[in-house]
Every structure is written in C-alpha cells, then in structure tokens.
Amino acid sequence: MSKIVQRKLKREGAGKGRPRNYNKPIDYTFSEMFDRFMSFKKTEGLAKKTINDYYTHFNYLIDFLESDLEKDEITLEVFRDYIDFMINEKGLSPVTANVRIRTTRAFLRYCYLENYIEYPIHERFKPLKTKEDTLESFTPKDIKMLLNAIDETNYTGFRDKVMIFILLDTMIRCSELIQLRRENVDLKEGSIKLEPHETKTKRARKVPLSTRTVKILKEYMDETEDFYSEWLLVTYEGEQLADNTIRWRFRDLGEAAGLTNKRVSPHTFRHTGALFYVLNGGDPFSLQKILGHSDMSMVRKYIQMTDETVKKQHNTFSPLRSIFK
Known part of the structure; x- marks a missing residue:
C-alpha cells in the first residue's frame, strides 16, 4: 500500500475497523453482495430482530430499484435518488428514513472494505438532520x-x-x-x-x-x-x-x-x-x-x-x- 493511500485512509477514516481487502475486485451483483454482508452480520451475534431489520430495509431499497444492480450500476446517484424518493414521494419522516439510510451505509461500507465496490459511496451521503426533540411522551x-x-x-x-x-x-x-x-x-x-x-x-x-x-x-x-x-x-x-x-x-x-x-x-x-x-x-x-x-x-x-x-x-x-x- 502506498503512503498516499495510507494517508488518505487515515484522513477519511476508511481505515477504521477491518482493513480493506486490496485484492482484485469481484463482480458480484448488488444482491449477492448483500447475501455476503448478511452472512458476516450473523457472525456478530446480533438480535434476531436486528437481522430481520437489515433484510426488511434492503427489500425496501430493492423495491425502489425494481431490479438487481450490476457492480458498475452501484453509484452515489442511486442512493441519493433513494433518499429523495423516501422523503418527497413516500413522505417518510426523517427519523424513519434515517433508519434505512444507516443500514444502507453499513452495507456499503462493508462492500467497500471487501473490495466489492471501488469507491467509498457510504461516505458521500449521510443521515438527514432531524429536530433535536423527536421523542414525545404521554401525560x-x-x-x-x-x-x-x-x-x-x-x-x-x-x-x-x-x-x-x-x-x-x-x-x-x-x-x-x-x-x-x-x-x-x-x-x-x-x-x-x-x-x-x-x-x-x-x-x-x-x-x-x-x-x-x-x-x-x-x-x-x-x-x-x-x-x-x-x-x-x-x-x-x-x-x-x-x-x-x-x-x-x-x-x-x-x-x-x-x-x-x-x-x-x-x-x-x-x-x-x-x-x-x-x-x-x-x-x-x-x-x-x-x-x-x-x-x-x-x-x-x-x-x-x-x-x-x-x-x-x-x-x-x-x-x-x-x-x-
């Protein structure tokens, strides 16, 4: 790994957690990448509900895409369009949209670290800003x-x-x-x-x-x-x-x-x-x-x-x- 790449990873935080695999990229489809991601998540001892949520949120994304994606079709614009769709067409609240955005970013980060995709797309879109007081209570x-x-x-x-x-x-x-x-x-x-x-x-x-x-x-x-x-x-x-x-x-x-x-x-x-x-x-x-x-x-x-x-x-x-x- 060159010094330039090392400095870039430190600056952008992409080197946190598991080191990125720099082997030749594998041409998995989007769904195949997700299957491998879920195989990894299941080794982390997550609650059954958390695992099910990952599948649910991915299915929401696939419904939006209407089809699977090839590797070269996985671009930043896809996920920005998805956020726009959730907020402006589906009318989801920022709080609800952020749950789906966070799981998607975690998935894309995994794909980047495993060298399934070439660019850290997860760093280019973030959860939406929400009002500080979003928790309400009963009287x-x-x-x-x-x-x-x-x-x-x-x-x-x-x-x-x-x-x-x-x-x-x-x-x-x-x-x-x-x-x-x-x-x-x-x-x-x-x-x-x-x-x-x-x-x-x-x-x-x-x-x-x-x-x-x-x-x-x-x-x-x-x-x-x-x-x-x-x-x-x-x-x-x-x-x-x-x-x-x-x-x-x-x-x-x-x-x-x-x-x-x-x-x-x-x-x-x-x-x-x-x-x-x-x-x-x-x-x-x-x-x-x-x-x-x-x-x-x-x-x-x-x-x-x-x-x-x-x-x-x-x-x-x-x-x-x-x-x-």
Missing part, C-alpha cells in the same frame, strides 16, 4: 384515557392493560417485552429478568416491578396458566405475541381513546415511563440501569420535558424556596 391524562378505552371484559383487552403497566413500570423495549417468558417473572421479589441474548445491548439486567404491576401481572399469569405456554404474553390461541400485533393493538387503542395527536406505541410508553420516573424523584443513574443504556446522553434524550413541565418543576424546586420558606 397522566393521556394514560388514563387509554386505560379507560380498554375493554377488560375480554382477554385481549385485559392483556393490553397488562402490557401498558409493564411498559410504563419497567420501561423495557417492545423487542424485550415479547421475548419474556413466564420464568423471567419473579412476583415474590417483584422483578423481571431480561436475558442477555434478548436485549439490545446483549447484557442481562433485572428490572423492578411496582406493587400495582405485580398485582395485575399475577392476575394475568393465573388466567393464562392453562395455555401451557412458556411465553408471558400470548395470543388468544396461546401463541407467542408478535411485536407488530402489539403496535397494531396500541394504534387502534389510541384511536378508540381519541388520542390522535400523539403516536401510541411501545416506545412512547418507554419515553413516558422514563420521564415520570425522574419527575417522581428518581435519579438518572438508576434510570440508566433500568433502561439498559450504557451512555447517559441517551438517557437525557428520554427525559426531555415540555415547557409546561419545566415550569411546574421550577415552581417546586426554585432556588428562592430555600430563602423564602
């Missing part, structure tokens, strides 16, 4: 509206209520929620154990349950015992609940509750739980452990407060209260 009134819209007289309605209690109380992810087994729940101790292979960070953690959640969870577990399923959350037929089913149920619940100004999703409950935790006096360090984040900066994003909430907090904790009690 206590919103939560009550959602709970009041649930019909607890049927199994699925009661299960939805249980899911809301778990999501708010433990602040676990939807992907972690659907992987819970009955054996992961310790009602006596009041906790749920998350297995390392089922978490995003690949680290086991134990999240506490409040007395109210333990009570409703015990009732649910007693009711579903005759399903003889290892899974905690099951369908009416006793099968493991899918994440898409949960998202559809919550979307429909939001419409039934008349809550059309906010996105009713598992992640919104996670944000809400984190915000309420701090407002109720919880410290950010224990919250970080409960959320399963290794970086405190992400915790700060989760507890973004509205101007109204900041004003209420200020009235309660104003420095002047120490002087004029």
